[in-house]
Amino acid sequence: MGRGGSHRTVPGRPLRPAGAAVTARLEDADFVGRWFRHRMTRLGPEVADVRMHDVRRLSRGVSRQTWSVIGSVLGGDGRWSEREYIVRRDHEGGSIIPTSLRTEYEVYRRLNGSAVPTADVLWYEDEPGWAPDGREAYVRAKVPGDWLLPFIADDDPELDEARVAASKEHLDKLALVHTLDWEALGFGEVFAVPPSPAECAETLIGSVLSRLAEFQFEPSPLLAECVAWLRDAAPRDCPRVTLCKGTNGHGEEVWSDGRIVAMSDWELAVLGDPAYDFAQVQEMIPEIHRNGRRVWGLPEALAYHRERTGIEITVRRVEFYRRFYGVLQFLYCHHAAALVHRKEAAPLRFVWTAAEVGYHSRLRLAGVLGIDPLQEAPA
Structure with a gap:
């Protein structure tokens, strides 16, 4: 270079x-x-x-x-x-x-x-x-701008207004994603299309498992138990199939003068329930409480999004997709592990993802079942 x-x-x-x-x-x-x-x-x-x-x-x-x-x-x-x-x-x-x-x-x-x-x-x-x-x-x-918002995690009350404004800007851009005419733009040729809004969660689970089957080299009883739990708990009250970005929020978008000028990182994009995106927001929905009063948080963000889109997203659906993220994490960690498994000398980046991140993905999956291995007493 x-x-x-x-x-x-x-x-x-x-x-x-x-x-x-x-x-x-x-x-x-x-x-x-x-x-x-x-x-x-x-x-x-x-x-x-x-x-x-x-x-x-x-x-x-x-x-x-x-x-x-x-x-x-x-x-x-x-x-x-x-x-x-x-x-x-x-x-x-x-x-x-x-x-x-x-x-x-x-x-x-x-x-x-x-x-x-x-x-x-x-x-x-x-x-x-x-x-x-x-x-x-x-x-x-290259779009001029920066990914870093130094104030977004700062709990200084004087920054509350700026943090809420940035959160709303991010929600405005998610609203554009969720109201996009994905059919006219041909996204049905790129991603699995849920047969109906009620089947968004099941379609997503099936799509991930099909992809995993392409390279899975060892069984995971923990994953199997989690998938069974998620299928039983899958919400069916999603009102609309939308394009979903996947990973989003701080560190994933390009900002300039207080506005998002480019949305980046579409690697986990799907067609499905927009609650999937709220489960993956990074830092852009800060919980702000002042003098015993709620200023901002997930309920306020969901209400703001509903005003912009007309789409009802419940906290319950967001929590479901937060649990489902453990399956996504297992997917890419196992993908890295499959490459390590095939090579005599795998790149360190893949080894680290397979081992360190893979360990945390298993902790997350255990949490779906209500188990905390770090707190369980040894037998």
């Missing part, structure tokens, strides 16, 4: 990289410059040339790799301007989340141009010789 590479345009430079297996490396700014020039029409009709001078791996994120690519584009007005792009791809050993990279790309592609703010996805690369390091990838525009 570093500087160097295509600072100048070379007339007649061949588009296809020679010796692709050796030179088509994502950390090579010269290759990336030729790659982007090869796909230049995807950058916009006004782009006449492109130069790349900085490629770096971003540290955030666990399931896949995210890279920043910074360069300059020549516009139709003859002026160069700096732009930054994001490249997403799997790790060399695969992805921790079993959702495919292509599915992640398709979610962005369908959301572009909708009311839901997302980064513009530019292309999916699977052509031999151009896929960096021989691995499929997709490219999207």
Whole structure:
């Protein structure tokens, strides 16, 4: 990683990289410059040339790799301007989340141009010789902003108004997701479609188990018991099937000037009960109590969401999907463990997920059954 590479345009430079297996490396700014020039029409009709001078791996994120690519584009007005792009791809050993990279790309592609703010996805690369390091990838525009809201977890009363305002902004964007015409945008081609709103929970359970069966290498009696419990407890009062984002909230969206300008991380997206999203909100529904009075919390957030969408979400349904999250966590931990099981020398990231996160997923599953292994007395 570093500087160097295509600072100048070379007339007649061949588009296809020679010796692709050796030179088509994502950390090579010269290759990336030729790659982007090869796909230049995807950058916009006004782009006449492109130069790349900085490629770096971003540290955030666990399931896949995210890279920043910074360069300059020549516009139709003859002026160069700096732009930054994001490249997403799997790790060399695969992805921790079993959702495919292509599915992640398709979610962005369908959301572009909708009311839901997302980064513009530019292309999916699977052509031999151009896929960096021989691995499929997709490219999207970088949206200026930041994921960090330093005040969101601060209990200072003077920050109550800012925390509630940020929470409402987040709920406004979730409302856009939950009222989207997912059928018109073709999401039924991407995700399992519940036959009816009443069958959202059962469809989700079945979908996860089908995916797990593709790579499960050892039985889990604990998971089987939890699934049986969840199927018995599955709510049937969901009023509407919606697009659901999955992981959402602080650390998952891009903010600028107090507004969410891009919703990111769609790896756990599904079609189902919007309560599924409320079960996965990270920090953006703070519980605020002042002088014995409730200022904000889950009931207030659900009421605010109902005003925006007309969709009734109960605390009971949110609690169900919080319990169900243990199954999702088991899914991706076991996916990582399956890769470790197959390889003699697995990447540390996969080993850590399979062992450490997998341990916590089993604690979460035990909690679904009302068992706390850390408190149980030894036999």
